[in-house]
Amino acid sequence: MLLDFDPYGELGIATSASQDDVKAAYRRAARRLHPDTNRDNPGAAAQFQEITAAYNLLIDESKRRTFDSEFAQMKQGAFFNFRVTTSKRALMRLNEPQVIYMLADILPNTYAAEHPEKRTSRLNLTLVLDRSNSMNGDGARIEKVKVAAHQIIDQLNQDDILSVVAFNDRAEVIIPAGLVKEKNSLKARVSMMNASGGTEIYEGLATGVEQIRKFIAPRLVNHMIILTDGHTYGDHERTVNLARTVASEGVTISTMGLGQEWNDKFLDELATSTGGTCLYISSASAVVRFLNDHVRGLTNVFAERISISVAPDPDIKLESAFKLAPNPQPLTIDQGNIPLGSLQFNRIISVLFQFEMPPDMEIGFRSAARLSASGDILGDKIRRHKVVNDMSLEITENNVTDEPPTAILEALGKLTLYRMQEHAQLALEKGDVPEATRRLENLATRLFELGETDLAQQTQAEAQQVAFTSTLSDKGRKALKYHTRLLLSAPYQEKNSE
């Protein structure tokens, strides 16, 4: 039998629980998570399946005995912890809806730090590189990409698996998937790439998928990096669908947009729907550093295919999710399990959720949301390790004045800046130029106050640009979006990486 989940944790009961306890716990959980009471709640749907599976296992006496004996050996070893804090522990009852934030942190346990021999993560890496005509621009981007690819090859171990695909209107396999053995000949093949033609990401992705699938395995870090500098036309939906399919097979896709002309919404979606990262590389000279940093991160992986699912109670609405660390990025909440990519040894994954609580709640303690995090632990070969966290809150008559946790305040202060540029761009899309200008000016003011002078000046310039021409420059739009995101990463990660 596959030990791929913990039914006791799932139902929140002790391993000594009687069959009656199991039934009671299941009924309690099912009432909250049942699809009939939770329409449009993908998190609840996903969790309902899991508690049902847990119940079916435990209620069958013989299955439970087999499981118990295997489970006893599994309990020790490397795993990750899951910590959830709320912006307020108690809420005042109001006759209007109110917002509450939850910060979810996933962190490796100390076992990982104490057992360095467990730190072996093998890579199954696929590079999908744009070699369209535009890659000749900006001081020969393609040459920088080649240098970066060379350095990646140098960085990899002999038992890592690498494949390289180049695409323009069509895709071609530069290096077929295989072990990184003869590094020089691999590098030579990369050097022969030259740039011409248009950009069709789907072709590149499809060929990359063929390569990565050859070695896809739960014990590997299966990762694909797509680097592009141009728009792709008409194949968005196909591309995202394919990405989601391979994501369900265990592949994470990171995207890197080079220069100003690429479609940021599309690359963001591609990355977030698979748990990867979307990065903005403004100039070709930075490509080498970005790619290398990214791949180095992959070699430190402790657990892979981390995902989180959130099932708020039926009267509570999950409004948004934002990954704070590593690599700040908005997340989509339409999937039951939100993919988050890999968990590194020395890093923490932090996600901030925003919920709306209903008006006129009953006084007293109430449950709010059931959050669960799962992932594959590479060193100990544990699949789908899972931790569940049931969040409850107190509703009171009185005004609650305690300060929210600093981590939430700090993150939210910066996230607000990201949202401000988002609102400005939204206003602009609707054609409301004065509103967009005003919002950008507000943002510039805040950035100045926070000492982010460069970004503030850029924002100020963009505000003027909007006022005069009613559009943002391509460069400005991306700079605002990705640089306000980066504000979140700097201090936050330093604090947690110790």
Place this chain on the structure above:
Amino acid sequence: MKICPYCAYSNREGFLFCEDCGRRLSGDANATMPTRTLLPSATKDLPKTNSNTTWGTSHFDPNATIIMVIRDADEPLHLKPETRVLFGRVDNSGIQKPDIDLTPFGALEKGVSRIHCAIYRDDLTLTIVDMGSANGTHLNGQRLTPEVPRVLRDGDEIQLGKLVTYLYFKSTSANI
């Protein structure tokens, strides 16, 4: 609803930062009051200037003066704040003396502390800080947490103990 004290934008309850201007919203659920009716006595005592055109603003011109109308008093006080103005009541035993002595306005009976509160002038705003007074300072009916500054606006009501005062900004240009 939570109204931003800086830009008056209406945020949803529970927001910690103003969605519009990005500043931190106070942790207090009733930090700002949406509407407020000025008492008739305040309007009666209002000096004949056009200062009411600036009601509600927190912008304080560097050359402006504060007009402080004390309820049940004949004459308003005219203050020109430097960096700090300390309000209180002079008492023989007091070690520290306030800048403005409120004894003539019945401070003792109304429970004004010796060092009650202070108004600070920043670049273009005024803030009020309760200095740990015995009976508290209320800004627009809400009690201030000691030592925590709050932004002042034209037309604010400040209550020291039971002593009620109204604050108006008077820019010098309005005088001409």
